[in-house]
Amino acid sequence: MNKKRTRLEVIRDILEVIKSRNGKIKPTHILYKSNLSYVMMDDYLSELKEKGFITEVSKAKGKTYQITEKGQEYLKKYALISEFSESFGLNQ
């Protein structure tokens, strides 16, 4: 059985899913790839928008999400974030 993901891991997984689709992805694709419930995914997407890691683009066909520079930076420096939070017990 897989260990439960921490918040930081979930954020990383969502950002990687968005990045893997050349930076543009629909919510349903994020839902399938990130292995989250709709409510949780919505909460995380709101949080990521607030933090400036992703932007939402609304079109007639629906909305898509794009990763920002800050989001890319998060992925690049994820090892550092993860080690620090793990070492000091902040990865809840």
Add this chain to the structure above:
Amino acid sequence: MALQYTIPSWLFGIDIALELIFWIITLAVAITAYNVYKISRENSMKCFSIGFLLVSLSYLVWAIINIFALSEFMEFSLQKAFSIGIVGIYAYILLLSIGLITIAYAILPKKNSRVYYIMLGLGLIAIVSSANKIITFRAASVLLLSVIVYHFFVQWREHKSKYLLYSAIAFSLLLLSNLEFALSANYYTAYVVGHFLELAAYSIILRNLVKIAFIGKTSSNEQKKNKA
């Protein structure tokens, strides 16, 4: 209010050097936590950074008090040393109390600013309104450190990370050092032991920091290689 502790003469100067070392290490933790916050935008990192910054400032203030006390003592002006010390002691108590409360808040799973202000208010009111502020301050520090140590051991049991265990041990040593300082008014050995327990604790924390910095540097070098 006065703070007194008995110190063996050979420790004069060494305690100041140790406090300056602790200042630098806690400042390094605060800066690293802030850098991680800038990337992750996690509130727990921000609180952790602020908490350690305040703890760092408390060590600086304590070192400055001791430098003044030592210089005035050498000139045989104990009264002047005490009056400078009183302002410094209040600053030290305030900074360390708020720092520990902030660190304890940072490790809570659910963040709520009201909870933080309640913790801060209760802690400071208890200390300020107490007849013996030093004892109340030490008791509050021991309580806060106990909460932090418990958190680390629970996290270690869940995640089985050796670096979490190191942090748990480091904060346990800080807890013991606070207990020693509470006894230091009457026993000079407690003052000595307290300082060396802190030195052991911060050496472990420094070790964790160096590892984190190394991993941060390694991952950014790997990114540069992949780009090339």
